[in-house]
Amino acid sequence: MMKKWWHDKVAYQIYPKSFLDSNEDGIGDLRGIIGKLDYLKELGVDIIWLSPVYQSPFVDQGYDISDYYAIAPEFGTMEDFDELLAEAKKRGMYIIMDLVINHCSDKHEWFQKALADPEGKYADYFYFRKGKDGKAPSNYRSYFGGSTWEPVPGTDQYYLHMFAKEQPDLNWENPELKRELFDMVNWWLEKGVDGFRLDVINYISKEEGLPYGNESVGKMMGYVGIEHYFYGSHLHDYLRELRCKAFDTTDAFSVGETPGVGMQMARLLTGEDRHELDMIFSFDHLETPGHTRFDDYRYDLNYLKQYYTEWMEGYGSGCWMSLFFENHDNPRMISKINEDPEYRFAIGKLLGMIQFTLRGTPFIYQGQELGAINGSFTDISQIQDVESRNLYEEFCRTIGEEEALRRILAGTRDHARLMMDWQEVCRQKNDRESIYYFYKKLIALRKKYPALVYGEVRIVHKEKKNFFAWFRELGNEAFYVECNLSEKQRKRPPRPEGFCPLLSNYSRIGSRMQPYEACLYRFKKEAAVCGEGSAKAPEGR
Numbered sequence: 319m320m321k322k323w324w325h326d327k328v329a330y331q332i333y334p335k336s337f338l339d340s341n342e343d344g345i346g347d348l349r350g351i352i353g354k355l356d357y358l359k360e361l362g363v364d365i366i367w368l369s370p371v372y373q374s375p376f377v378d379q380g381y382d383i384s385d386y387y388a389i390a391p392e393f394g395t396m397e398d399f400d401e402l403l404a405e406a407k408k409r410g411m412y413i414i415m416d417l418v419i420n421h422c423s424d425k426h427e428w429f430q431k432a433l434a435d436p437e438g439k440y441a442d443y444f445y446f447r448k449g450k451d452g453k454a455p456s457n458y459r460s461y462f463g464g465s466t467w468e469p470v471p472g473t474d475q476y477y478l479h480m481f482a483k484e485q486p487d488l489n490w491e492n493p494e495l496k497r498e499l500f501d502m503v504n505w506w507l508e509k510g511v512d513g514f515r516l517d518v519i520n521y522i523s524k525e526e527g528l529p530y531g532n533e534s535v536g537k538m539m540g541y542v543g544i545e546h547y548f549y550g551s552h553l554h555d556y557l558r559e560l561r562c563k564a565f566d567t568t569d570a571f572s573v574g575e576t577p578g579v580g581m582q583m584a585r586l587l588t589g590e591d592r593h594e595l596d597m598i599f600s601f602d603h604l605e606t607p608g609h610t611r612f613d614d615y616r617y618d619l620n621y622l623k624q625y626y627t628e629w630m631e632g633y634g635s636g637c638w639m640s641l642f643f644e645n646h647d648n649p650r651m652i653s654k655i656n657e658d659p660e661y662r663f664a665i666g667k668l669l670g671m672i673q674f675t676l677r678g679t680p681f682i683y684q685g686q687e688l689g690a691i692n693g694s695f696t697d698i699s700q701i702q703d704v705e706s707r708n709l710y711e712e713f714c715r716t717i718g719e720e721e722a723l724r725r726i727l728a729g730t731r732d733h734a735r736l737m738m739d740w741q742e743v744c745r746q747k748n749d750r751e752s753i754y755y756f757y758k759k760l761i762a763l764r765k766k767y768p769a770l771v772y773g774e775v776r777i778v779h780k781e782k783k784n785f786f787a788w789f790r791e792l793g794n795e796a797f798y799v800e801c802n803l804s805e806k807q808r809k810r811p812p813r814p815e816g817f818c819p820l821l822s823n824y825s826r827i828g829s830r831m832q833p834y835e836a837c838l839y840r841f842k843k844e845a846a847v848c849g850e851g852s853a854k855a856p857e858g859r
Contacts, residue, residue, distance in 0.1 A: 327364035348394035362761030382423035417514035445478035458543030463708035513571030523550025557594040590636040612729035619803035639678030653692035664834040667823035671836035769795035796841035
């Protein structure tokens, strides 16, 4: 695969509202981010992904954009944003923005003009349809609960919204809309932005006529109607057009959020010869099969092993993975694996070991480098997330208030949106045994040894439950990684000859692996075989 500038980089997602509040108004802001660029640089971060900072009513916390060309006053000014770009570039860092172009806010000028003139050009920027027998045009279900169709007061018309009713979907069949979107993307690229994360980008192509959804398919896939829009017939055309008319002009980086897209479709979206997306976020590994985000259960790391084994071996040399466990839409991974505080730091380091030694570009979510865990919410009044609040009302009608609250607290997006704990940052920076230092060392090793970026991945011991191991090999460089995926000790499988300890999340590497132990070894031709039970890991693990 041809090397790209983003292959060997480490990305860090910032949720601006909760990263750092510089003016003590309770809301994180751009000046807070500027003030912490040195922190991110010291950690080893190269790419900063900003969740939306555009003008917005914040019904969906900024993913409902009312002006693509303006910065929300809550976050600062365009001058602040320009300073952020300039300061990042001084440090050799890249800025990518969230690009939310499947939908916009109902307060956007386009939608307001569409409501004011149903026969005007802006009405076709959206999906307006007449109701059928006094009911919605089709049976599609919104991701935030209820129907995807919202009636327009005083008319027989409805408009389509896959998410909140304040987020009308944009009609990509309209060439004028596409031109306006491409112009907007180029405006930001000319400003100096280095790329975009594209929000639910695989939803932009809807099946012509928006036919009724198959209830059986909807039950299987979770949402009625999803087969008519999650991978539409024009998706590849739209993405190639976006790439050609915007991204390729500056070699901009693109990573698509693509719910429901498996490996085969991912290849078609990201293949080197496809000219569509550089990478995608696949979410198949965030929940074990048979579970959803709102199920209260313990995540089985053996499924993570299975998932990464399949993708590392099957995705293909012409595609490049995103490596992530957390983002602004999901609970903290440590809490899903094991809530026992005894294992918090071991699990945090284990996840880092997996993320930084497999093939792909790692994406850290703010606080992950500290081992952040879920919040301690106890009441629905503490929840701000529109998805969670809407689903709570639905659940209350079907399973009662107590069970509804339990499910919401298991999966609410608010867990990841709590304010960054900067006191914990200071504590961990002064503790050489901390998760922060472990991440810093892993990132430094990844930057030092090309085999940890570009090397072949060879998974071994596939049949061993609760054990995950692999080699990274490139030229004369070779590394070996072994991970205990459970809270129980286990006998350590024989280590390959010539590989000596480089990094571990425990102080000693003995004959038995400790709970959630993770070790990285480097091959040294001149080294003798490392003795079992006697090899001590380097200081500052």
